[in-house]
Amino acid sequence: DQQVKQNSPSLSVQEGRISILNCDYTNSMFDYFLWYKKYPAEGPTFLISISSIKDKNEDGRFTVFLNKSAKHLSLHIVPSQPGDSAVYFCAASELLGAQKLVFGQGTRLTINP
Amino acid sequence: DVKVTQSSRYLVKRTGEKVFLECVQDMDHENMFWYRQDPGLGLRLIYFSYDVKMKEKGDIPEGYSVSREKKERFSLILESASTNQTSMYLCASSSQGGGVDEQYFGPGTRLTVT
Numbered sequence: 001d002q003q004v005k006q007n008s009p010s011l012s013v014q015e016g017r018i019s020i021l022n023c024d025y026t027n028s029m030f031d032y033f034l035w036y037k038k039y040p041a042e043g044p045t046f047l048i049s050i051s052s053i054k055d056k057n058e059d060g061r062f063t064v065f066l067n068k069s070a071k072h073l074s075l076h077i078v079p080s081q082p083g084d085s086a087v088y089f090c091a092a093s094e095l096l097g098a099q100k101l102v103f104g105q106g107t108r109l110t111i112n113p
Numbered sequence: 114d115v116k117v118t119q120s121s122r123y124l125v126k127r128t129g130e131k132v133f134l135e136c137v138q139d140m141d142h143e144n145m146f147w148y149r150q151d152p153g154l155g156l157r158l159i160y161f162s163y164d165v166k167m168k169e170k171g172d173i174p175e176g177y178s179v180s181r182e183k184k185e186r187f188s189l190i191l192e193s194a195s196t197n198q199t200s201m202y203l204c205a206s207s208s209q210g211g212g213v214d215e216q217y218f219g220p221g222t223r224l225t226v227t
Contacts, residue, residue, distance in 0.1 A: 009153070034215060043117070043203055043218030044156070089155060099144055099163075099207060100171070101216060103156040 003027045004092050006104035014112055019077040021107050023090035026071065030092040034101065035064060035075050038087045047088075048075070051095070080111045116140070117219035119204055125225045132191040134222050136204030143209035145187035146216060147171075147179060149200040156203065162187055163209065194226045 005024045013019045023033075031052040036044035050057040050064045050073070057064050063076045077084055087108050091101040120135035138145065144163050148156040148171075158171030160179040168179050176198060180188045187206075191198055201223050205216040 004155075006155075036218075041122075041220070043205075043220050045218070046215040049215065091156075099209075099214065100146075100158060100161065101156075102158075102172075103148075105153055105155040 001026075002105070003030075004090060004102050004104040006088075006090060006107050008107050009105070010108040010110070012110045012112060013080050015082060016079045019075075019080045019084065019109055019111070021075040021077075021088050021090075021109065023073045023075075023104050024071060025073075025092050027092070027102075028071070029094050030102075031095045032093045033064070033066060033073050034091045034093070035062075036089045036091060036103075038089065038106070044089060077109075080109075082111050082113060085109060085111045117204055117206055117217050119202075119219040119222050121222050122220065123223050123225075125227065126191075126194050127227055128195060130191075130194050130226075132194050132224065132226075134189040134191075134202055134204075134224070136187045136189070136206075136219055137185055138187075138204075138206040138217070139185065140206065140208070140217070141184065142206035142217075143184070144207045144216075145181065146205040146207075147177075147187065147189045148203045148205065149173070150203055150221070151200050159189065191224075194224075196226050198224065199226045200224060 034049040035047040038044040146161040147159040162181040204219040207216045
């Protein structure tokens with residue numbers, strides 16, 4: 001049972017345009033969400049997070065939006081740059097407990113020059 | 114900078130062999146995790162540990178065991194490797210803060226079982 005789902009395996013975006021990556025979750029106990037970025041042959045690196053008390057968090061070109069009622073979050077990258085080409089994973093956790101993260105399947109983002 | 118290192122980048126083992134994957138972190142983190150990454154399935158948690166000698170099963174513990182004798186080191190053991198354990202294995206660590214802290218990942222070990 002996939003509790004965190006990224007339904008788009010891949011996404012291709014023109015350089016300079018906006019990239020929007022989506023993530024849905026089913027477990028209503030999740031209250032903290034993270035996005036990770038992974039390049040080939042490297043481990044994932046943390047990108048941005050949001051807690052359930054917020055609906056938006058920004059960090060430079062990256063913004064994460066959370067819609068709790070829809071159990072949906074999205075990552076916006078604007079403007080997209082070639083170095084953003086990577087696999088993006090969303091992850092979710094409960095604030096209380098052992099800090100386990102549940103990951104989605106990942107979306108491969110390709111930024112075309 | 115947090116550094117998580119894994120003993121091997123690539124490993125090829127035969128079916129039935131006992132396999133040890135080692136992970137070391139240098140930031141005095143309390144929590145350590147082992148995941149496997151497979152295409153279309155994302156990262157799935159195998160085992161985690163929140164203290165020395167403590168371990169808890171993740172979502173897919175079958176066929177694996179772990180050992181944490183020292184705070185900085187977390188080992189994943191495949192007691193008898195099988196072909197369906199061919200995968201990318203990722204180790205991570207995080208601190209035991211008041212909330213959910215980001216996890217820091219090692220570069221991964223690509224294990225092939227033939």
